[in-house]
Amino acid sequence: MKKFLAASALASLALVSAIPAAHAGKADDTLNIVWERELENVDSYFNTAREGIIVTRLTWDGLLYRDPKTMDYVPLIAKSFKWVDDTTLEFQLREGLTFHNGEELDADDVVFTYNWVANPDSGVKTQRNVNWIKEAKKLDKYTVQVMLKEPFPAALEFVSGSVPIYPQDYYSKVGPDGMGQKPVGSGPYKITEVEPGRKIVWEKFDGYMKDGPKGTPTIGKIVQRTIPERNTQIAELLSGRADWMWRVPADQADRLKSSGKVQIVNEETFRIGYITMDAAGITGDTPLKNPLVRKAISYAIDRKAIVEALVRGKSQVVNSACFPSQFGCETDVTKYPYDPAKAKALLAEAGYPDGFSIDFYAYRNRDYAEAMLNFLSQVGIKANFGYLKYAALRDKIRSKEVPMAFMTWGSYSINDVSAITSHFFTHGKDDLALDPKVKELLQKGDTTVDSAVRKQAYSEALKLIAEQAYWLPLWSYNTNYAFSNDVDFTPTSDEIPRFFTASWK
Amino acid sequence: MLVYTLKRLLLALLVAMTVSAITFSLTYLAGDPAIAMAGETASDADIEYIEKLYGFDRPIVVQYFEWALNAFQGDFGQSFYFRIPVADLLLERLPVSMTLGVSAISFAILLSIPLGVLAAMRPNSLLDRLALGISVVGQAMPSFWFALVLIVMFAVWYPVFPTTGSETWLHFVLPTIVLGYYATPAIMRLTRTGMLEVLGSDYIRTARAKGLPQHVILFKHALRNAVIPVVSLAAVQFGFMLGGSIVIESIFALHGAGYLAWESIGRNDLPVVQAVVLVFSLFYIVLTFLSDLLNAWLDPRIRVG
Numbered sequence: 001m002k003k004f005l006a007a008s009a010l011a012s013l014a015l016v017s018a019i020p021a022a023h024a025g026k027a028d029d030t031l032n033i034v035w036e037r038e039l040e041n042v043d044s045y046f047n048t049a050r051e052g053i054i055v056t057r058l059t060w061d062g063l064l065y066r067d068p069k070t071m072d073y074v075p076l077i078a079k080s081f082k083w084v085d086d087t088t089l090e091f092q093l094r095e096g097l098t099f100h101n102g103e104e105l106d107a108d109d110v111v112f113t114y115n116w117v118a119n120p121d122s123g124v125k126t127q128r129n130v131n132w133i134k135e136a137k138k139l140d141k142y143t144v145q146v147m148l149k150e151p152f153p154a155a156l157e158f159v160s161g162s163v164p165i166y167p168q169d170y171y172s173k174v175g176p177d178g179m180g181q182k183p184v185g186s187g188p189y190k191i192t193e194v195e196p197g198r199k200i201v202w203e204k205f206d207g208y209m210k211d212g213p214k215g216t217p218t219i220g221k222i223v224q225r226t227i228p229e230r231n232t233q234i235a236e237l238l239s240g241r242a243d244w245m246w247r248v249p250a251d252q253a254d255r256l257k258s259s260g261k262v263q264i265v266n267e268e269t270f271r272i273g274y275i276t277m278d279a280a281g282i283t284g285d286t287p288l289k290n291p292l293v294r295k296a297i298s299y300a301i302d303r304k305a306i307v308e309a310l311v312r313g314k315s316q317v318v319n320s321a322c323f324p325s326q327f328g329c330e331t332d333v334t335k336y337p338y339d340p341a342k343a344k345a346l347l348a349e350a351g352y353p354d355g356f357s358i359d360f361y362a363y364r365n366r367d368y369a370e371a372m373l374n375f376l377s378q379v380g381i382k383a384n385f386g387y388l389k390y391a392a393l394r395d396k397i398r399s400k401e402v403p404m405a406f407m408t409w410g411s412y413s414i415n416d417v418s419a420i421t422s423h424f425f426t427h428g429k430d431d432l433a434l435d436p437k438v439k440e441l442l443q444k445g446d447t448t449v450d451s452a453v454r455k456q457a458y459s460e461a462l463k464l465i466a467e468q469a470y471w472l473p474l475w476s477y478n479t480n481y482a483f484s485n486d487v488d489f490t491p492t493s494d495e496i497p498r499f500f501t502a503s504w505k
Numbered sequence: 506m507l508v509y510t511l512k513r514l515l516l517a518l519l520v521a522m523t524v525s526a527i528t529f530s531l532t533y534l535a536g537d538p539a540i541a542m543a544g545e546t547a548s549d550a551d552i553e554y555i556e557k558l559y560g561f562d563r564p565i566v567v568q569y570f571e572w573a574l575n576a577f578q579g580d581f582g583q584s585f586y587f588r589i590p591v592a593d594l595l596l597e598r599l600p601v602s603m604t605l606g607v608s609a610i611s612f613a614i615l616l617s618i619p620l621g622v623l624a625a626m627r628p629n630s631l632l633d634r635l636a637l638g639i640s641v642v643g644q645a646m647p648s649f650w651f652a653l654v655l656i657v658m659f660a661v662w663y664p665v666f667p668t669t670g671s672e673t674w675l676h677f678v679l680p681t682i683v684l685g686y687y688a689t690p691a692i693m694r695l696t697r698t699g700m701l702e703v704l705g706s707d708y709i710r711t712a713r714a715k716g717l718p719q720h721v722i723l724f725k726h727a728l729r730n731a732v733i734p735v736v737s738l739a740a741v742q743f744g745f746m747l748g749g750s751i752v753i754e755s756i757f758a759l760h761g762a763g764y765l766a767w768e769s770i771g772r773n774d775l776p777v778v779q780a781v782v783l784v785f786s787l788f789y790i791v792l793t794f795l796s797d798l799l800n801a802w803l804d805p806r807i808r809v810g
Contacts, residue, residue, distance in 0.1 A: 038760075038768060040586045048543065123558060128548045177588065196587055198760050227669050227758040228768075235656045239664050391541035391773055398540075428549045 025243045026486040026504045029220035033244040033499070034227045034236060038197035043179040044164050045117060045124045053161070053413065053496050058202060058222070060164030060185035063091050063110065063144075064156060065213045068492035071325065071415050073156045074213045077105065077165055077186070079142075086151040086449050087134075089159070093142040098207050099167040100190035107138040112168035114146055123176070126412075129162035151447050153454060154416045161413070188217040188500035200224045218503045234482075237262055243487055246497065248480040250312040256482050265481045267491040268314040270323045271410040273368070273474035275301075276424075278403040280434035286403045287356050294469035296346035297404075298336035300379040303474055305338070306371050313478030320462050321421050321471050325493065328417040328445060328458030333466035343379045355380020362386075362406040363393045368474075369406050398429040408477065413494040417458050418446045425465060433470035517790040522573070524786045525779055529569050532770065532778050537561070541773035542585050559585065572779060581780040586772050591780045595762065599784070601671045602754070602761035605684060606746040608677055610739060612685030613692055618735070620689075621696025622723060625704060625731075636697070640690035652683045652756045669758035680757045684750055688742045695738055699731030733804050740796035744789040 025032060041047050044056035065076040075081060078091040097105040114136035117124050124130050132155055134147040148155055170184050183191045188208045193201035202222040210216060225242075227233045234252065236242035238261055248256065248264070257264040277288045277297065287293045303317045319336070322329035347355060360376075360383035362369035373383050383404070388396065396402050411419040422442045424430050441461035445454045465471060481491050489502045532538075539556040540547070556562050575582060581591035617640075624636040659679060660668040667676050703709060704727055712722050747763070754764035762781055769777040 041588055046588060048547070120554070125543070125551070125555070126547070127551045127554050131550065180588065196589065225669065225758070226760070228755040228764065229758070231653050232656060232668055232756050232758060235653075235661050235668055239661045239668075241660075241668070389771065391537060394540050395537040423548060430549075 025240060025484060029504075031219045031222045031244065031487065031499065031502065032242045033222060033224045034233045034242045035224065035246065036226070036228055036230065036233070038226050038228075039200075040197070041176070041180040042183050042191065042194055042200065043176050045122070045126075045130075046176055046180065048125055050410075050413075050495065054499075055200065056164055057187070057496055058189045058499055059183055059187045059191055060166075061187050061212075061214070062160055062162075062164050063093075064160035066157070066160040066415065066494075067213060068494055068496075068498070073160050076160075076213060077110070083449070084145065087148040089146045089148070089155065090139075091144045091146070093144065094209065095142055097186055097209060099170070099184050099186045100205055100207075101167065101170060101184045103167045103169055103184075105165065105167070105186050106141050107144045109168045110144045110165055111136045111138045112172070113166045114144075114163065116166075116171075117163060126162070128412075129158055132158065133163075151449050153449050153451070154414065154418045154446070157414050157416055157419075188214055189222060198226050214498075215501055217500045219499070222499055237482060237484070240484070243484040244481070244489065244497075245483070246479055246481045246491075248482045250480065253480040253482065261485070262482050263485055263487075265483075265489070265491055266313040266478055267481070267495075268316070268493050269410070269477045269479055269495040270326075270413050270415075270493065271408050271477040271495070272318050272323050272420075273365070273406065273408045273477065274321065275372075275472040275474065276397075276402075276405050276407055276430075276432050277470065277472070278432045279468065279470050280432060282400045282432055282434070283403045286358065287350070287352060288358070288403055290350045291468055292346045292350035293352065294472075295336065296343040296350065296379065297376065297381065298343075298469050298472045299339045299346065300343035300381065301372050301375045301472065301474075302338035306368055307475045310365075310368055310371060311475050311478070313480060315475050315478045317475050318473045319466065321424070321465050321473050322417045322462065323411060323420070323476060326411065326415050326417045326420070327451075328421075328455055328462075330459035330462040333463050334469075335466075336469070336472070340375075340379050347379060347381075352380075355382065357382035357384060358404055359384045359386065359402065360404045360406070361388060361393055361396070361402050363388055363390045364408065365406075372406065394430075397432075406474075410495070413496060415494070417462070418442075421458065421462060421465070422446050425461070425470070433465070433468070435464065435468065435470065438464050438470075517787075517794070520790060521783055521786050525573070525576075525783050526569065528779060528782045529572070529775070530565070532773060532775055533565055538585065538773035538775055541771075572776070576779070576783065582776040584769075584774055584777050586769070586774040586777070591776045594765065594777060595780060595784065598760060598762040598765045601759050602747050602750065602763055604671075604677060605680055605750055605754070605759065605761060606743060608681040609684035609746050609750075610688065610743045612681050613688040613742070614739060616685065617689045617693035618696050618728075618732070621693045622700055622728065624693070624697045625700030626723070628701060633697075636693060640693050643686050644690040648683050648687050649752050649756060651686065652679070652753060655679045655683060656756070671759050671761075676757070676759075680750075680753050680759060684746055684753050688739075688746065691742070692735055692738060695735050696731060699734060700727060703727045703731045729803060733800055736799050736803065737796050740792045740799075744785075744792050747785060747788055 035051055037049055037051050039047055039049055039051050042055055044052060044060060061076050063076060063078040064073045067074055077093060077097060079094045080092045082090050084090050093107060099105055114133055116122050117130040118133040118135060132148055132152045134149045137145045139145060164185065167184050171179060181194060188205055189202035190205045191200060192203050204217045204220050208216065227236065233242065233245045237245055253264050256262055277294050278286055279288060279294060281289045307315050307317055318324065320329060320331050320333045324331055358381065366387055373385055376383050393405065397405060409420055425433060426439045426442050427434055438461050441457045445457035448454050479495055483489050486505055487502060488505050491497060539552050539561050543551045543555050584591050584594055587594060620636045624633040627633060656668050659666045666678050670676050709722060709727055712726055751763045751767045754761040766778060766781040
């Protein structure tokens, strides 16, 4: 027995001494961040996830930068820029910039990047980000012109976010696969290690520009790990092995906050929820073709109650088919406050005094959807509920099989209604309203450079959409960020955490 | 015997092919892979572009046979999502699942067989009740919950073990306990029942009458016979642990093959789903085959039969 005890004691000693030291965070100047999603490729032209945008902002710079507070476009790699005409942008570049590998950044790299992504054969995954570019031309070592295929006022938005500049020599040598494994950019942090889908390590780039709009990074090292399970992330945060996580559900955020061990900050996001209704009768002869029915549905759902009870945080009810801060988002539109009596009266007027039944689908936030089902049933609308994976539901919508669905849209964080309203109401496959007048107005807004004309056109279109109740816009989403008490971090409404502005307290 | 083995191998291959054909069509039915790949906020143009780029606009049968032909030659293609060869991805992730599976089944066997034997030695004693209690708790407790309890205890309160990753053997301790414990009740009860039956049989009485020591009777004569059905069960459990440890892999961020398969289904990453399903079905087939051989070795009657 004695022997056994001694052996156990020895074994436990060996066990304890073999334990790796916990990642220390502030003490070793390393910010440990965790998120849920496996990022497919670090190369920003070959991923679609939001985490990819975070990686891009840390590692690469574009010609311009959108200030997250003022939403203005300010020069980044460029020193200045101007519209030469409706389809030509001219950029004067900063001098003396280098990539992480020491390669100099000049007009050749900009022209190379723009021309490479503009070519559909490049395989860039999100074509929308780049398919407005016709070509780029070098005027001299530090001057570049970018030609557009047609007038596209939202171009600055894409220049500032979606077209990071790549090093010509390196990228032509290694291609997307090489870039995915050993990325080289010119942003505030350089990547030193990539384990696909699992881990990314950055170090502060000492050669980064000193007076740029992104500021100067202060934290020495950032280590990202993918942890699929939220509860594990919380355990890591509480045990000090992680310093930052996001998308904490409201109830868990409350508990975390009360523990006093971490800070919780809530911020609204560009993502809005909406109910799309088959007004055009694409799926067959449904009651939704009648505007009175669509209005009745809009009055029947108590969006405010759902926001207060379930969505919570900084979320707010939205009434227009866009996120309020987006350029052109008219908020002075027909509103449908909760009024079940009015909903019933409208249904009766439309010829459905006892209600009707309809197929209703959703792909996320089942609890929100179920609350809406309940509100609908109170006015007599029986919804046959289907809960599908995103790809399956979107496929079904595009195959004209869905009369009514609860969907969401994040506008790829683009602060312009062309990224949402124009996508859904210009007779594409996701358009269930097919209103020619709305399409005409939106296209006018999308292709005019004069911002007053654009605003007017979008305003008319959005008023029409609300008046006809083609969509029932629901609410904006919000994100809870949880991070160590040692970290100074400020989230932004475009839901792109900027770790280069974070610091230790 | 050779003809028999070859027949079995052919059958195994057919099973694997059928499984892959069914998976292929099911994944396809679950939604357009182009939409899944293009991401949640893709425009029409993005989706059409991807359809063309990857050839999703061709008939499904053509796509399947193209895949099957390449897979037969050992080429599983490229992951749509990660843009790296599926074989590389599997080589990276399978060892994690294998390590977890092997350690969990070892844990389960090491815990459940002694418990089962002890319980059978003194039926209805306190020890038997205790063993039964352990097994009931193991069966009733959801493994994700047990995992979280362990994480809170050994990572938050007493930070003894790491909770995420797979770098050292320490990373496998908690997941092994959770996954292994899940398999313990079934194996333990089967051992107990088998032992009880065997211990009551004539040849054991004869052995006792000959004055053989207790441990020889228990482990040499009784256990060998009692353990035969346990071998088959353990093989099936092991197969299940390899592929079915998705929840555990996800909670402990182990990034194994099971979790890879699960995630790939969500992203309609067909080449990965296909390859993982094929590899796992081969594992199952091999394991069943091996357990048959092992049983034949343990029980001469099977060999003769």
